[in-house]
Each structure stands twice: as C-alpha cells, then as structure tokens.
Amino acid sequence: MNLVGKHTVAIVDDHSLFARSLEKLINSFSHFRVLFHAKNGVELQERINEEKILPDIVLLDINMPVMNGFETAEWIMGNHPKIKILALSMEDDEQTILRMLRKGAKGYLLKDIHPEILNTALKELMEKGYYHSDKVSETLLHSISPDEEGRVMDFKENELIFIQLACSEMTYKEIAHVMDLSPKTIDGYRQDLFKRLKIKNRVGLVIFALKKNLIKL
Amino acid sequence: MNLVGKHTVAIVDDHSLFARSLEKLINSFSHFRVLFHAKNGVELQERINEEKILPDIVLLDINMPVMNGFETAEWIMGNHPKIKILALSMEDDEQTILRMLRKGAKGYLLKDIHPEILNTALKELMEKGYYHSDKVSETLLHSISPDEEGRVMDFKENELIFIQLACSEMTYKEIAHVMDLSPKTIDGYRQDLFKRLKIKNRVGLVIFALKKNLIKL
DNA sequence: CAAATAAACAGGGAAAATCCCTTTTAAAAA
DNA sequence: TTTTTAAAAGGGATTTTCCCTGTTTATTTG
Structure with missing residues (x-):
C-alpha cells in the first residue's frame, strides 16, 4: 500500500x-x-x-x-x-x-x-x-495422486544424467563409457525408464525430456 | 497518421x-x-x-x-x-x-x-x-552464403513430412506405411538427410528439427 | 547376523536402425 | 528422341537398439 x-x-x-x-x-x-x-x-x-x-x-x-x-x-x-x-x-x-x-x-x-x-x-x-x-x-x-506423476517423475541422479546424454547423438555404449558404467547397466536404466514413462524408443525419451524441461536445446 | x-x-x-x-x-x-x-x-x-x-x-x-x-x-x-x-x-x-x-x-x-x-x-x-x-x-x-544454410535447409515436401514423423515414436517401417512409400525410400530420405545435416542418428535429427522450428512439441 | 532391497551387470536374441551400393522408374533437359 | 537427372526401391551386411530373464554386489533393514 x-x-x-x-x-x-x-x-x-x-x-x-x-x-x-x-x-x-x-x-x-x-x-x-x-x-x-x-x-x-x-x-x-x-x-x-x-x-x-x-x-x-x-x-x-x-x-x-x-x-x-x-x-x-x-x-x-x-x-x-x-x-x-x-x-x-x-x-x-x-x-x-x-x-x-x-x-x-x-x-x-x-x-x-x-x-x-x-x-x-x-x-x-x-x-x-x-x-x-x-x-x-x-x-x-x-497431482495429488503421486502414483502417476510422482513416482514416475522422481529421477535419480544417474537417471537424469543418462536422459541428458540420451538426448544427444551418442550411442548407449558411448554413454556407458562417459558415465563409467557397464553398457548393461545403461541398458537397465533405459529399460526401466521406457517402462515407467510408457515410451517405445529413444525418440520418445527425447520428446519427454523436452516437454518436462529436463534438457535445454 | x-x-x-x-x-x-x-x-x-x-x-x-x-x-x-x-x-x-x-x-x-x-x-x-x-x-x-x-x-x-x-x-x-x-x-x-x-x-x-x-x-x-x-x-x-x-x-x-x-x-x-x-x-x-x-x-x-x-x-x-x-x-x-x-x-x-x-x-x-x-x-x-x-x-x-x-x-x-x-x-x-x-x-x-x-x-x-x-x-x-x-x-x-x-x-x-x-x-x-x-x-x-x-x-x-x-545468410548471403547459401552454401551452408541454404542448400542444406531447403527441404522438399516429403522430407519435411518424414522429419516430422521421425520426431515421433514411429518406426521407419510405420513411417513408410503412412507415407505410402517403400521402407527403402524412407531409408533413402534418412541417409540423405543424415549426410546433409551432418548428423549421426535419429536423435540428431530430432534435435535439429527442434532447433530449426521444423516441429512443435 | 540374516533377510530384504536396490543397483550394477550379464547372456542371448529379435527388431530396428544404419550404411553402402545397385537398379528401376519417371521426369526433365538436350 | 536420346541423354541426363532425380526420385523410388531393392539387396545385403553391420551396428545399435530394444527386450526378457537372471546373477552378483552393495546397502539397508529386521
């Protein structure tokens, strides 16, 4: 006033x-x-x-x-x-x-x-x-129901890093190398995320990350 | 006035x-x-x-x-x-x-x-x-030099449609079907675009399309 | 300590993507 | 009409992605 x-x-x-x-x-x-x-x-x-x-x-x-x-x-x-x-x-x-x-x-x-x-x-x-x-x-x-959007959207640190790297032209093998993890572990991240986010492939992941502002262009 | x-x-x-x-x-x-x-x-x-x-x-x-x-x-x-x-x-x-x-x-x-x-x-x-x-x-x-950004960015109608569909979770086979073309033709589009845009894979294409406003989220 | 839990890792296989090279077809130019 | 050019399509091989199942390892918990 x-x-x-x-x-x-x-x-x-x-x-x-x-x-x-x-x-x-x-x-x-x-x-x-x-x-x-x-x-x-x-x-x-x-x-x-x-x-x-x-x-x-x-x-x-x-x-x-x-x-x-x-x-x-x-x-x-x-x-x-x-x-x-x-x-x-x-x-x-x-x-x-x-x-x-x-x-x-x-x-x-x-x-x-x-x-x-x-x-x-x-x-x-x-x-x-x-x-x-x-x-x-x-x-x-x-959003009161944290089942759908809550559990799904709660990413671990490594998952976030993986998502960001997956939004580049790197292969999963290369991603595994820079994250210092086995390609099989990376594949585990991928599979888990695909299931949780109900997406079919890597392009779906990129689109998701963009929509949720997980990455910047 | x-x-x-x-x-x-x-x-x-x-x-x-x-x-x-x-x-x-x-x-x-x-x-x-x-x-x-x-x-x-x-x-x-x-x-x-x-x-x-x-x-x-x-x-x-x-x-x-x-x-x-x-x-x-x-x-x-x-x-x-x-x-x-x-x-x-x-x-x-x-x-x-x-x-x-x-x-x-x-x-x-x-x-x-x-x-x-x-x-x-x-x-x-x-x-x-x-x-x-x-x-x-x-x-x-x-932009006076149309070598880099001109020839590269001049997409044909089918290429644009392909790019937009490639920015979804569809497989190339599915894209070929909806565009009523052979999967081999689609593969030709893909290969040509990868070379022109100097990208390595489909994620690169998605990123490119987003940056150039070829698609909306 | 034992049991439960989650993260990391692996084997193996099918599907999709990527790459290179060639052929057919259609349209345009000479 | 022949030549040239470009689009469409195919053969075939390699790599990557994707998916299912299982094991080891570390951490947490009862």
Missing part, C-alpha cells in the same frame, strides 16, 4: 520489453502500482535492500539467466515472507508449476492470459492471499 | 496480456498510438475491413494458432502493401527471420529487447522505411 492508496507490485523479468509494457498495464489498474522492476533475482535483492518500502506483490518470471524464479522465490520466502509471490511464466508443465508453488508462490499465471485475469489475480491475491486459475487448480488436483 | 498527429500501430499477437501491455507502452511513446489489436491474421483482416483508416505499422507476432505471421504478412503485402510490417517474435533462428523478411517484413525485433529499442525501431520504420537491429543485420549477412 503506497502513498496513493494502491498496492505495490515489483516485476522480476529479464524481458524488459514485456516488463516495461506490463508496468504500464498494471499502473492502469485502479488498485495497483508498480514500484520497480528487476531483471533477475540478484537485482531484486539489491532493489529491496535499497528501497525502504517493500512491494506487496512480486510478479516473478521463472526463466532468468542469473538467478531464476525458483531461487528468487526461495530468497523472498526466507527474507521477506510477507511479500506475496505471483509466478508469471510461459512454462505450463506440471512439474514447473508445482515446484514454484512449493517454493512459496501464492499463485501461478501463464503469460498468455487475458489482461483482466491479471487484475483479478492481483486483487484476489491481496484479499484472499492466493490466486489459482482453473488450469492451475486442475493441475494441483491432478 | 491519425487525428492527434501520431503514427498508428496495429498489434497482432495472440498473447493478449502482452498485447494489451504493449499497447500501453506504445501509447506512451510521443509519436505513436495503437489503433487496435488482433489475436491473429483473420482478426486483423476483419478489423482492417471494418476500419476506414489503415494503420501505418503492423506489429506482427509469428506464432499464432489460426493464421500465423507468415500468412498474415503475405496477405498484408498482397492487399495493403503500404502498411509497414514489423515482426516481433521470440524466434531467433535464421530461417524464421529470413522467411519473415522475404514475406515483406520491414524489420524484425526479438521480444526480449529494451523498450527504447522498440521506440527507435518504430521511428526509423516511419523515417527510413525499414529497421534492422545489429543481430538481424548480422544474420542477413551471414
């Missing part, structure tokens, strides 16, 4: 065109005003340490080069838990959404929503303390 | 949050004003047919569900060639940029630019008739 009786918002997003534009939009809402924006978590820390007044809400992007949304959310919750985090991202996969909510985000918005939804979300966030769109709520319910 | 002596801009982007925000930003520029925005090419056609006055500039996104940026640019150039198209997209790969410029775009901006760049781009667009950022100019120069 600032001088003119509006709730304050900080934007954390490395896409400055989007951030600046969003600032204009939010400032056009009756009850909200943008306090500042930061290109990443580190810049947010600096700004918060400088400013005397904390924002009521932080609009937080996830994909940022220096200090990403997860890390930033963690820091905010640890140092300024009164700030309400509203995640705002392109990522629409369950894992990312859940991870962000576990880090303390009070809401999760996709970037391709209607502007009025943002206004609603901000208002509900201040009134109820949280906001969850239908899509996100659905995701939450769907 | 509208009533208040400002150049008019139309925004074509299916991300309404971004579009609305961008509208506010552009309206804050001294020499520009947003006339309207459309969620896709079809909506743009409708709006242009309704309105008596044409926008000076169309800010055009590429990834849209109904009628994408390429198709839209084509229509604009065919029906209202006086409108200056400024492509505004996340895609930063050469092929996309070049294709857009070939369709008649007078400039190409990445969505993660600084807001002031947009202002500069709009102004230059009206003054000089075009705007090319350093990155895009570089891409243009680099």
